[in-house]
Amino acid sequence: MKEARVIMDTGAHAAALAVKSARVDVVPGYPITPQSSIMEAVAAMVENGELDARFIPVEGEHSTLAAAVAAAAAGARVFTATSSNGLLYMHEVLHMAAGGRLPVVMCNVNRGIFAPWTLWADQQDSFAQRDTGWIQYHCSSNQEVFNTILQAFRVAEQINIPVMVNFDGFTISHCLMPLTLPPQEDIDRFLPPHKPEWRLDPAHPSSFSNVTNAAEYAPFRQMLSSDIMASIPLVKQAAQEYKDITGMWDGDTIDAYRLEDAEVVAFAVNSMAAELRLSIDILREQGIKAGLLRLRLYLPFPADDIVSALPQNAQVMVLDRNYNFGHPGGILAAELKSVLFGRRSDITVKNRVMGIGGVDLTRRYMAAEIRAMMDE
Amino acid sequence: MLELRINGFGGQGSVTLAHLLAQAALENGEQGQALPFFGVERRGAPVRAAVRMSPTAIHAHSQCELPDYVVVMSEKLTAAAVSEGIAENGAVIINAPHAAAVEKRPTWQVDADAIAREAGLFSADGLFINIPLFGAVCRVLNIPQNIMEQTILHKWPGKNGERNLDAAARAYNTVKQISV
Numbered sequence: 001m002k003e004a005r006v007i008m009d010t011g012a013h014a015a016a017l018a019v020k021s022a023r024v025d026v027v028p029g030y031p032i033t034p035q036s037s038i039m040e041a042v043a044a045m046v047e048n049g050e051l052d053a054r055f056i057p058v059e060g061e062h063s064t065l066a067a068a069v070a071a072a073a074a075g076a077r078v079f080t081a082t083s084s085n086g087l088l089y090m091h092e093v094l095h096m097a098a099g100g101r102l103p104v105v106m107c108n109v110n111r112g113i114f115a116p117w118t119l120w121a122d123q124q125d126s127f128a129q130r131d132t133g134w135i136q137y138h139c140s141s142n143q144e145v146f147n148t149i150l151q152a153f154r155v156a157e158q159i160n161i162p163v164m165v166n167f168d169g170f171t172i173s174h175c176l177m178p179l180t181l182p183p184q185e186d187i188d189r190f191l192p193p194h195k196p197e198w199r200l201d202p203a204h205p206s207s208f209s210n211v212t213n214a215a216e217y218a219p220f221r222q223m224l225s226s227d228i229m230a231s232i233p234l235v236k237q238a239a240q241e242y243k244d245i246t247g248m249w250d251g252d253t254i255d256a257y258r259l260e261d262a263e264v265v266a267f268a269v270n271s272m273a274a275e276l277r278l279s280i281d282i283l284r285e286q287g288i289k290a291g292l293l294r295l296r297l298y299l300p301f302p303a304d305d306i307v308s309a310l311p312q313n314a315q316v317m318v319l320d321r322n323y324n325f326g327h328p329g330g331i332l333a334a335e336l337k338s339v340l341f342g343r344r345s346d347i348t349v350k351n352r353v354m355g356i357g358g359v360d361l362t363r364r365y366m367a368a369e370i371r372a373m374m375d376e
Numbered sequence: 377m378l379e380l381r382i383n384g385f386g387g388q389g390s391v392t393l394a395h396l397l398a399q400a401a402l403e404n405g406e407q408g409q410a411l412p413f414f415g416v417e418r419r420g421a422p423v424r425a426a427v428r429m430s431p432t433a434i435h436a437h438s439q440c441e442l443p444d445y446v447v448v449m450s451e452k453l454t455a456a457a458v459s460e461g462i463a464e465n466g467a468v469i470i471n472a473p474h475a476a477a478v479e480k481r482p483t484w485q486v487d488a489d490a491i492a493r494e495a496g497l498f499s500a501d502g503l504f505i506n507i508p509l510f511g512a513v514c515r516v517l518n519i520p521q522n523i524m525e526q527t528i529l530h531k532w533p534g535k536n537g538e539r540n541l542d543a544a545a546r547a548y549n550t551v552k553q554i555s556v
Contacts, residue, residue, distance in 0.1 A: 170413075278436055360439050361438055
């Protein structure tokens with residue numbers, strides 16, 4: 001039996017290697033910083049024959065996702081990637097991919113939104129796509145990016161819903177870290193070839209996404225809503241079976257650290273949630289019973305898992321790297337409060353916005369912020 | 377966990393130096409991380425990169441605010457680099473022909489410019505000082521010379537690797553501590 005291999009590579013290249021391991025058929029692409037190095041790596045793999053896929057360069061992100069939608073409707077396994085304003089430019093077609101029940105997998109390399117221009121990470125871009133009907137993972141390490149893309153294809157193709165795999169620009173995409181590559185035969189066992197139930201085929205003409213009347217439209221939308229909720233057990237199953245095959249585990253819908261006896265719980269996503277483990281250690285050394293609940297699946301929001309994971313009477317410190325305009329604070333805090341309402345009256349939720357546009361979030365800074373929030 | 381910050385000028389090869397050090401950690405049986413800070417890059421502008429080495433998994437993803445070592449690619453940057461932040465007992469490694477010790481800090485000096493020039497490691501754009509600096513930092517961190525060599529050959533298999541090996545070995549053996 002072949003052994004796993006450990007290499008040093010960036011988060012962007014980890015994504016490209018996962019695309020190769022997933023044996024993707026079609027990759028439409030348009031470059032945007034900091035996503036470009038994913039597309040450069042995938043294009044090179046196609047060019048040198050490492051990946052037997054069609055790479056489609058297009059003139060903008062709206063067309064990128066339109067090409068992805070068309071290829072997925074033709075039955076292909078499709079990947080693409082974008083960032084920030086590129087994701088916003090795709091917004092209309094995001095709805096089409098989800099409503100059309102097309103299992104596209106896309107990486108969004110989180111980057112703050114124009115205006116003014118910024119190149120660095122926050123989560124305004126991905127959270128702003130909440131209502132498009134995509135499943136959304138948020139990753140906190142290079143390894144998790146690799147692992148999650150494979151899990152995303154499995155979930156997407158099981159339930160015919162597109163999946164967005166998010167991770168931070170630069171702090172993950174351009175960070176060189178050890179990366180474990182499982183043997184290809186293990187990945188093939190985890191992710192068998194895509195067998196769509198239906199596809200557009202010129203030999204058997206059919207129509208797709210016609211105008212519908214309310215009597216047809218409403219059930220389609222209802223089905224999308226309930227199927228998104230039904231993806232939670234599939235997300236868990238994918239994480240568990242991936243672990244059984246490769247031995248690697250990044251959590252399923254959530255990921256916990258020193259949570260069992262915690263009185264103060266940090267709640268966050270992405271690379272800042274990795275750094276927060278060190279903040280938790282600092283707080284523990286100061287005698288504070290601190291723990292971390294990292295949200296891995298942002299959409300569907302895993303209400304039951306969060307409600308049952310939070311220790312009794314915990315103070316939850318939500319650290320948002322985004323704004324919930326029109327409300328004080330950030331989007332994760334609002335989402336969390338909505339699932340706790342009526343279910344966990346023992347929990348206190350406090351919230352701060354930080355790290356916008358890549359402001360560096362160090363372990364010491366976040367530990368100090370959490371301490372200050374305790375006195376509020 | 378050991379933390380380093382590289383301070384240099386755009387075009388001096390700080391990112392490659394960071395990558396080599398992270399790779400050396402892996403070759404040495406540890407975990408490594410290279411996290412360059414990407415700005416709107418211009419040749420000649422000040423740049424920095426974070427490097428971490430640890431026997432256990434690395435979760436940090438911030439820039440190194442209080443590193444154990446500051447690696448200064450050009451002595452013009454020494455004061456600015458140290459004032460950006462360094463650990464209480466942090467040390468400084470400076471590329472200079474004859475560096476002055478940084479006050480109250482262990483200071484190491486290596487003449488990476490001279491070594492690169494003598495080894496023929498240059499192009500029209502300038503000297504490849506990151507290769508000798510890699511050798512010097514490996515020596516300061518007590519990374520065995522064979523691990524250093526293995527890392528260079530992993531990055532540049534063949535003829536280029538061998539030229540780089542000589543320059544890195546010279547720096548490994550001539551870097552000296554000028555204050556403790």
